[in-house]
Every structure is written in C-alpha cells, then in structure tokens.
Amino acid sequence: MVVQVYVDVIVFGSISQKKVDGFVKMMTDEFEMSIFGELNFFLGLQVKQTDDGMFISQRKYARSLVRIFELVGSKSAKTPMSTTTKLIRDEDGEDVDTKLYRGMIGSLLYLTASRPDLCLSVGICARYQAKPKKSHLQAVKRIIKYVKGTVEYDLHYTKDTSSELVGFCDADWGGHTDDRRxxxxxxxxxxxxxxxxxxxxQNSTSLSTTEAKYIALGSCCAQLMWMRQTLSDSGKGTGPEM
Structure with missing residues (x-):
C-alpha cells in the first residue's frame, strides 16, 4: 500500500481492496475527514484510470498556460525548439521583462512533470533567466506554441508489465555555445x-565525447541505484539494466 500526504490532502492506493477499506476505516475513526473516492485530479495532474492501466496528463494546466501567456490565437509549432538555431547569451540583444520570462519558465518546468518531451528545450531556456533577451523569449514562446498543439499528450501506465528496471542515457559534446558544456x-x-x-x-566541461558520455552514464547509474533501492525497500527489488 502507498500513502502520500500533501498538506491536508491524502492520496492512497493499494492492489488490495481489503487494505484500502481498512485504511479508510482507521483514518475516519481517528480524524474528521472526507473521502472523495477514486483519484481524478491532484496538484494539476489529471488521472484517468481504466481496466488496463491509467493515463496521467496535465491537459487542463497546459490549456491555462497557453491562455495566460496570450498565445491561444497563435499558430502551433511542430517542435518545441529549432533543430538548426542554438540559443546563445546574446549580449547585444534586446532586453525583455525578466519577471515575465521567469514566469514562463516556471510554468513550463511544472509541465515537465508529465511531459518528458519538453525537458531539454525548457532546460536550455531556463539557463538565461538572469538576463533574458528577445531571442530567448521567442524560444520560450515557441515551446508554448508547441504545447498548444500537443495539449492532448499524456503518459500511459499499463497494468500488464514487469518489474524490470531499465535506464537509457546519452549526452551531446560541448553543445552549450556559451561555455561549451x-x-x-x-x-x-x-x-x-x-x-x-x-x-x-553537466557541471564541468568535457574534453571529449567519451568523457561527456561517461559523465552522463554516471548520473544514470546513480539514478538507477536509488530507484532499485526504493523498489527493494517496497519488496519489489530488481536488477537494473543499461
């Protein structure tokens, strides 16, 4: 059984209905609380449960993000970031509202909780929050335009799966134009x-592609070891593969 507490909200679940019923009775006997039933919405995450698994998305949040930054009427972008033009510090570029730029980045960072396809582009734009320029703002707007056309994207978690833990990692070499990291x-x-x-x-500048990939592999291994230990603590231990 898994129980998560966030301020005054408790989300819990189990593969055993008997355990769920027992937990509900124990909590209602001890505390004055309301039971809202099956989880459908939590901290901006929408959850749809089906017989073969569940879908997790942030559709409502994504739509509100596009509306808040006034890009509802804009044309959708096919990709979150240009594959040919790289962002740079752009010292001679036109300054933009720092508060607006940081607000966009913060909103998009929360959206990456269910949208792994946004992680790279949002992370790159987040590097320029100290002194954003017009070119950076245009890049962030493109991400939001991409979100506008992909609002229906979600994550599907199937019940019919194994407990095998597998990780994939990679790295570019000197891809960041400003410091070659x-x-x-x-x-x-x-x-x-x-x-x-x-x-x-990466925190350091790699002198070769091999070094960059080695650093990425180390980070991946650390994450896998932590996940394996967490699974082991819950009685679902498994060996990771890479």
Missing part, C-alpha cells in the same frame, strides 16, 4: 512504463 539526458522504465526522466547541463 555538454548536456546529459536520461529516461528510466519500470517494465514498459517510463517512470522518470531528466535533462541537465
């Missing part, structure tokens, strides 16, 4: 369900 990325699957992902600029 590399960016590591990784995604992690429990069976056929992706349960974690990340994209982050």
């Amino acid at each position: 590399s960016t590591s990325g990784g995604c992690f699957f429990l069976g056929n369900n992706m349960v974690a992902w990340h994209s982050k600029k």
Whole structure:
C-alpha cells in the first residue's frame, strides 16, 4: 500500500481492496475527514484510470498556460525548439521583462512533470533567466506554441508489465555555445512504463565525447541505484539494466 500526504490532502492506493477499506476505516475513526473516492485530479495532474492501466496528463494546466501567456490565437509549432538555431547569451540583444520570462519558465518546468518531451528545450531556456533577451523569449514562446498543439499528450501506465528496471542515457559534446558544456539526458522504465526522466547541463566541461558520455552514464547509474533501492525497500527489488 502507498500513502502520500500533501498538506491536508491524502492520496492512497493499494492492489488490495481489503487494505484500502481498512485504511479508510482507521483514518475516519481517528480524524474528521472526507473521502472523495477514486483519484481524478491532484496538484494539476489529471488521472484517468481504466481496466488496463491509467493515463496521467496535465491537459487542463497546459490549456491555462497557453491562455495566460496570450498565445491561444497563435499558430502551433511542430517542435518545441529549432533543430538548426542554438540559443546563445546574446549580449547585444534586446532586453525583455525578466519577471515575465521567469514566469514562463516556471510554468513550463511544472509541465515537465508529465511531459518528458519538453525537458531539454525548457532546460536550455531556463539557463538565461538572469538576463533574458528577445531571442530567448521567442524560444520560450515557441515551446508554448508547441504545447498548444500537443495539449492532448499524456503518459500511459499499463497494468500488464514487469518489474524490470531499465535506464537509457546519452549526452551531446560541448553543445552549450556559451561555455561549451555538454548536456546529459536520461529516461528510466519500470517494465514498459517510463517512470522518470531528466535533462541537465553537466557541471564541468568535457574534453571529449567519451568523457561527456561517461559523465552522463554516471548520473544514470546513480539514478538507477536509488530507484532499485526504493523498489527493494517496497519488496519489489530488481536488477537494473543499461
């Protein structure tokens, strides 16, 4: 059984209905509380449960994000970021409202909780929050335009899966134009369900592609070891593969 407490909200679940009923009785006997039933919405995450699994999305949040930043009438973008033009510090560029830019980045970062396809582009734009320029703002707007056309995207978690833990990772070499640092990325699957992902600029400058990928591999291994230990603590121990 899994129980999560957030302020005055409790989300719980179990594969045993008997345990669920027992937990409900114990909590209602001890505390004055209301039971809202099956989880459908929590902290901006929409949950739809089916017989073969569940769908997790942030559709409502994504729509409100597009509306708040006044891009409802704009044309949708096919990709979150240009594959040919790289962002740079752009010292001579036109300054933009720092508060607005940071608000956009913060909103998009929360959306990556269910949208791994946004991690890289949002992470790159987040590097320029200290002194954003017009070129950076245009890049962020493109991400939101991409979100506008992909609002219906969600994550599907199937019941018919295994407990095998698998991780994939990679890195570019010197991809960040300003300081020539590399960016590591990784995604992690429990069976056929992706349960974690990340994209982050490396802390040091790699002198070769091999070094950049070695750093990415180390980060991936650390994440896998933590996940394996968590699974082991819950009685679902498994060996990771890479």
